[in-house]
Amino acid sequence: MITLYPLKEFKVPVVAECINPDVFKEKNIAEIVQLKIWEGNKKRTLGELFKVEETETAGNQEEMKITLHGDLSKVRYIGASMTSGEIVVKGNVGMHLGEEMKGGKITVYGNAGGWAGSMMKGGIIEIHGNAGDYVGAPYRGKNEGIRGGKIIVYGNVGRETGAHMRKGLIKIYGDAGQFVGFRMHDGLIYVQNKCEANAGACMIDGAIAIGGSIESVLPSFTFEGVKKKFKIEEGEVIETPLYLFLGDLAENGRGKLYVAKAKNPQLSYYEKLI
């Protein structure tokens, strides 16, 4: 197991694509310390910015595990494109955490910046604090969002969570900002608490389930009925009645938007349509 401690408080963004179990694998400490890293517009080595320690771990030696301690909110691209192994961050992380990640696991005991799990294809990201905007959303202009894997956020998230999503699962146990599942094609997004407006705007297919209150449902969604429960994944079922809406009809979409009945009395007039 490799443990990294920042040697100072970062004032400018640090681009650290090299903090990746695939890169660390089969390298000794001396080689890891020499890995290239950008601090602002200066080229540095990993050893100049971080204290690197190797600790023996019992159990599975095959899987590379990296642990980071301290405030890394300026450090970007941690675990980008990783395919295996594990990263544990005890502190906050910056933008693009696990971008285009294909496998393995990232756990953050703190907050994450924007674009966490952007364009990921597999693996698991768990964030125990809040996450920024564009969780699982693609780079600006791109229309290929996440294609697989799982993102779990125990805190709140910003706007456009799961935009252009193609497959996979995003679970938010806190509140979500506007435009959850914007232009999503498939997959599932679950928001346990409050959700701001425009959920599912321009969605083509897939499902969004909202367990808390929602500001409003877009007029381009049609009311389909009330469902008794909703299964998020194996072993996790919401056992409360939900309104089901279909849309976004502005894009000829067939997406499903589930909204908890109990938390949204303002939507009760739809029941007259049944």
Add this chain to the structure above:
Amino acid sequence: MELLVKNGFVYDPLNGVNGEKMDIAIKDGKIVEKVNEQRAKIIDASGMVVMPGGVDIHSHIAGGKVNAGRLLRPEDHFKDFERKTTVTRSGVGYSIPSTFTTGYRYARMGWTTVMDPAMPPLEAKHTHEELSDTPIIDKASYPLIGDWWFVLEYLGRGDIEECARHVAWMLKTTKGYAMKLVNPGGLEAWGFGRNVCSLDDQVPNFGVTPREIIRGLCKVNKLLHLPHTIHVHTNNLGVPGNYLTTLETLDCVKDLADEGKPAMHITHCQFSAFKGDDWRTLESGAEEIAKYMNGHSHITMDMGQIVFTDTTTMTADGPFQYTLYTLTGNKWVNHDVETETSSGIVPFQYRPKSYVHAVQWSIGLELALLIEDPWKILMTTDHPNAGPFTAYPTIMTWLMSSKAREETLKKLNPKARSRSLLPSMDRELSFYEIAIVTRAGQAKALGLKDKGHLGVGADADIAIYNLSPETLNPSKDYEAIAEAFRKAAYTIKGGEVVVKDGEVLKHIEGTTIWLNVKTCEPCEIEVDTKMKEQFRKYWTVEYENYPVTEDYLAISHPIPVKADV
């Protein structure tokens, strides 16, 4: 400054030079008879191919539309960027590169003259600002005239001469080079949510048909003595079964052609050669069009060859772009340019496994190979509509090697492959013919006297490629050929060496070519006063702010033209 290119295998089709070993002498930016060998800088081109600098008759490199495309597609630039060097500026690609990158990338391939084919007159200033910022290459732009209200009005009345005077005014005002017609009549109809589907459909509110527009502007072109013909993007472009419309379009100006001289240029013909009733039954109409072309000499064409990549489609053909948007569900820009034209942009990915795209790929090459005379069919990708211009070397290998075609055919959709005519064709273009379709033919079709050849007096725009026609067999070593065309050993622009071994050595400005059309003086003043009044009525800009003045161009290169009106 004197330069001498020694011992190269020279391909100069306009002067009939076919791979002969000879020296090219350059002095003060022009090609001359000879130079003082002691004083001149010598470039040793032994074992290399020497050709005139490449000319591109149709490539969307500047203007409002291209820039809107750049704004629409940050993801296009994301993975393709160029760092600045000591001589070049930084920039981005890929399908809609920034201005500087456009210039450098053309120069690296040995291209030195590029025509931007669609300039809405209202956005002429923007277009020229970008052209002035495009380094190294010489360039020009064609204003979109075919759906301009004044043209429709005068042609509706049958007043060709008055129309000609207005077109002359427009060419001068926008610093344009040729008349561009895009889906004639269709763009005006698109303003009302409609389109025209045949040459004889009426354009709403004007009582004129596409046939009348094409014929009318063809006559105008003759009256004004413009060096290039009318540059036509056909009606029904991109619609299955449109090859019939295209054949009709080709035929409709037959009687207007002077002996042996072309009267019309059909651009990106691949998109206009679809046979079949819908996308499922789509087939190639290349055979029929090639048959017509082989029997007639009043038309020139360019290919609009598809390459399989992620690109951006952008044309003034608003209704066609709407069709593409509904087909792909992709991002879409739709724009109406007041009294002049429309336009649209949709990102597009060509996939070899798609039946339709594979058929389109085949059509482009079938046209190029079935039309016997290379002077009639020129190589383009309609950059960036069918692919970025950086794919030219790949297309050259498809033209030069049936083996290269076979390799790509293997990857195609099986149904499209079985219907393609390409496996039965063994024609392979020689270096001489490649020089025609990429430079000489293009310059001839454009009427550019000083470009596309290496005769005495021509501009010293030269491309030298590190491949020896003696040892290389293009049919087999097509990969080596592509590599050599991708990175010119030398590109000489205006007598200066700007590229060596695919690296840009120097950032120089290219000129902007435009037509200074001289009409009879009294009518010039008359048109001017009349336009002043019309501007109050129709335009959102003031007359005084509209014209592109000469000081707007980085280096102005007017070509004087004496008109008959």
